[in-house]
Amino acid sequence: MHNFKKPLYSVYPRMYCSGTVYVNDVPVVDWYGGETKDGGFGGDTMINQALLQSGKYTVVGKMYPRLGKTVLDEDDTMSVDFFCADAENWKASRSVFRPKIESPWDGLSTEIRYPHFEIVGEIEAELPFVLDGWQNSVDLKDMKKEDLFDEVLKYYRQIRSVLLEHNAGKYLEMSKEKMELQEQALYYTEDRKKSFLAGADQLFSQNLEVEELNEADLRLEIIGYGKLVRLMRKDGMQPLQFKSPDIEKQSNIELEVKLHMRTKEKGFSII
Template sequence: MKIQQIPLEKQITYMIDITTNIPVIVYVNDIKASELNMPLGTAIDLNPYVLKNGKCKIKLQIFPLFRKGDTLVTVENIMRCNLFFGSYIRNKETDKILNYKADVALPIVAPKEDVPYFEQEWEVELTELPYELEGWSKGQDLRKWDKKELEKKVVAYYQKLWSILNNGEGERWTKLTQKRINETAIFYYESQEENQKAIKNNQQNIVKYCTNMMIPLEDYEMKLYAEGKLVCLERKTHTKEFNNKSPLDIKGWSPLILKGKKSGAGYYNVLLYLPQGSNEFVIIRK
């Protein structure tokens, strides 16, 4: 793919700046964008989850702290979540962040007492993206499928991906993820050289780390995102440790998990869509 170069001053990345003392989950346009097992004090890029300028939905979810055995989310923890909408430009040659703005507050409306679960939504406006992507916009509404039939089809696709990773077939993985690679190059403003380097590194990592190191495809549940346009599998059970590493909770991970050679693990996340008129899944995002 020939990548069109966007001038640096127009390479806008929109983001949500979050400061919190507890793990939270953030959704962007009904797509899970963050689920971390540590306090989150960072920026979540919105570009991977939007296709063009316009309104964008942000949702925050907070659950009781699994590791502490909590059954309630405290008012104090909810009120200590601070969210701001903004944007920045990254100069990749110097790795410096330019024009960082996080000045649109997304105020929390906390309950008056502790609750089993907390959720809040906001809407923000994107106006300066210099591109428009097709993404999953022409995907089928998978909510209309029979759930068992859909899950059988999704699991079969994941089994194929598992075999490709476990066999260390980096080039075959690249072919299946080509549309994702192409769109990622656009929304992260990659140069041709950066794009080719990333592809090469990913292929080498699959050979080096995945070959005969993938754990069995198990303990998963199907999840629909983007109002039914995207589907994936996620691990459904909490863990306190995994592969000699503690703490390590793999709930919510993709079940395409590779064990570290000494300890720990990593995973390959895929979001699938089914183009209209097609019966073949396409990998479109992580």
């Protein structure tokens, strides 16, 4: 274990396929769409906001075929490294805190046609807080899938209407719970908070077009061991997107949204 006052835990996936990395049954990295056709994805992703408190947690890497393929093959791989660092001295203190998990080093068997593949591991985290996230929220698995989908879609449409208005203030107000959770989990300084808000204002001020929200193209995903829910497009992309001002140079800007219900009376909110 560490002796950091402000530990920052992160995963560093390397994905040469489409896929998602889950920590505590919460997706922390999604990689799908046109960018998966060639090359791969790699990057450090903080996970304190998915952990919420000290404990042992399952990490799952779900591998899927690249866009245009139907099965995984020997060229498709995924690995996940694990790091911990002191938030106040990140570069100097960052170190591996458990061995990586990975798909077979020599590739998947050519004799089996894998539509998907999973790699699984466990981590143990020691954090100086217990955050009020979704642990005690309504168990959404108890709801009828059809009713849940309809309610979630209704809320996504409310969010989309705010995007169409380019109303950054309203979107930030709807995202207040998520922002507060991230600020606590990732030890945001006042400067970091201001930078985040400025980034949101800059994005919304571009008055970009918003992608359509087509019900037939969406699927429901219940996560967080039943306490969280989100919609995803059937191609693996986020449903809420600003259209790129120049698609040749930059892909659409995806807005990642997860919902929970503190109580059925209060209804859904972004977390």
